[in-house]
Amino acid sequence: MTDRFAERLLEWYDKHGRHDLPWHQDRSPYRVWVSEIMLQQTQVTTVIPYFQAFMERFPTVQNLAEAPADDVLSHWSGLGYYARARNLQKAAVQVMEDHGGEFPDNQDKLEALPGIGRSTAAAIIAQAWDRRAAILDGNVKRVLARYHAVPGWPGQTTTLNALWAHAERHTPHTRARDYTQAIMDLGAMVCTRSRPACGECPLQGGCEARARNEVTLYPGSKPKKAKPEKATWMLILEDVEGRILLEQRPPSGIWGGLWSLPELDPAYGAEELEEACEQRFGLTCSQPDLITGFRHTFSHYHLHIQPARLQVAHSQVIREPGTHRWLHRDEALALGLPAPVRSLLTNPEQATLL
DNA sequence: TAATCGTGGCT
DNA sequence: TAGCCAAGATT
Numbered sequence: 001m002t003d004r005f006a007e008r009l010l011e012w013y014d015k016h017g018r019h020d021l022p023w024h025q026d027r028s029p030y031r032v033w034v035s036e037i038m039l040q041q042t043q044v045t046t047v048i049p050y051f052q053a054f055m056e057r058f059p060t061v062q063n064l065a066e067a068p069a070d071d072v073l074s075h076w077s078g079l080g081y082y083a084r085a086r087n088l089q090k091a092a093v094q095v096m097e098d099h100g101g102e103f104p105d106n107q108d109k110l111e112a113l114p115g116i117g118r119s120t121a122a123a124i125i126a127q128a129w130d131r132r133a134a135i136l137d138g139n140v141k142r143v144l145a146r147y148h149a150v151p152g153w154p155g156q157t158t159t160l161n162a163l164w165a166h167a168e169r170h171t172p173h174t175r176a177r178d179y180t181q182a183i184m185d186l187g188a189m190v191c192t193r194s195r196p197a198c199g200e201c202p203l204q205g206g207c208e209a210r211a212r213n214e215v216t217l218y219p220g221s222k223p224k225k226a227k228p229e230k231a232t233w234m235l236i237l238e239d240v241e242g243r244i245l246l247e248q249r250p251p252s253g254i255w256g257g258l259w260s261l262p263e264l265d266p267a268y269g270a271e272e273l274e275e276a277c278e279q280r281f282g283l284t285c286s287q288p289d290l291i292t293g294f295r296h297t298f299s300h301y302h303l304h305i306q307p308a309r310l311q312v313a314h315s316q317v318i319r320e321p322g323t324h325r326w327l328h329r330d331e332a333l334a335l336g337l338p339a340p341v342r343s344l345l346t347n348p349e350q351a352t353l354l
Numbered sequence: 355t356a357a358t359c360g361t362g363g364c365t
Numbered sequence: 366t367a368g369c370c371a372a373g374a375t376t
Contacts, residue, residue, distance in 0.1 A: 039372035046362065080360030117374045137372045184372060194365070300358065339361060
């Protein structure tokens with residue numbers, strides 16, 4: 001290193017960085033790990049309340065390893081990317097069984113745990129043990145792509161390799177913990193995606209994109225593709241006692257492992273729903289009431305959700321008994337539910353009959 | 355290599 | 366307001 005990248009960055013961090021986020025007090029490997037997983041593709045302000053509740057319910061890795069899977073998922077409900085929650089508990093079990101309850105403190109063994117990749121492993125090493133390890137999250141990618149005017153978008157291998165090389169080279173041998181926090185804070189607070197505050201940046205003197213007056217051209221943007229439109233029936237099956245039928249989704253795929261409302265193929269017409277419920281669940285239902293549908297946008301497609309409410313005479317489900325439950329509304333909301341299902345059940349007054 | 359996996363904030 | 370994107374990892 002011939003420039004003073006890390007030095008300038010740390011000086012800025014001491015004055016302007018974030019020093020008191022919830023996971024900054026008591027930086028045990030367990031707390032650092034949970035925070036890093038929650039923060040994957042998720043903004044800090046969203047994570048904070050989830051982190052607090054999660055730590056209160058699962059204070060140690062042993063508590064997490066021994067908890068019911070439903071309990072873990074319910075604490076993740078609304079946070080998204082639910083494979084993170086499933087992997088989190090798998091990893092907790094591995095830490096207990098393979099590492100005697102102590103987190104491994106090196107890159108390779110951390111990456112062997114499910115849900116921990118190269119950047120997250122490095123973040124844990126730097127934050128928990130204050131040892132040198134290069135991270136490369138969205139903030140660091142943006143800072144480095146601008147500072148070095150790295151062409152291309154980070155999805156390309158050559159671009160990604162270049163960014164990793166810069167990340168490794170800039171990471172200092174001292175104050176590794178502060179440095180990793182500092183470069184993320186810079187990306188989040190100064191070198192932002194839009195309207196970066198270059199005038200307040202400690203690295204403005206060496207920033208190649210700024211020298212070219214092309215800051216917002218970096219990093220390159222990912223090529224956009226049209227999102228396909230999909231549709232589904234979402235069934236609100238209600239028995240005479242006001243209980244609702246919940247169905248646990250398969251472990252992989254969208255909302256994997258979460259409890260949700262039963263769905264039917266959109267190829268069914270409204271007049272066929274009653275018969276379909278009979279076939280699928282062995283339930284005798286009333287004619288469906290259709291509720292105003294809505295469009296839910298995912299990263300890769302749009303999903304038109306068409307709710308239908310049916311009254312059920314006797315509440316028994318013959319098929320797949322382990323994956324269905326009749327629950328009252330408040331009991332259902334205590335489970336892990338997808339966000340649109342949660343809002344559908346939370347605001348029934350918003351549901352207009354068609 | 356490219357698709358998949360969620361939700362909420364921002365513009 | 367519709368699209369972009371965020372403390373990425375997995376398949």
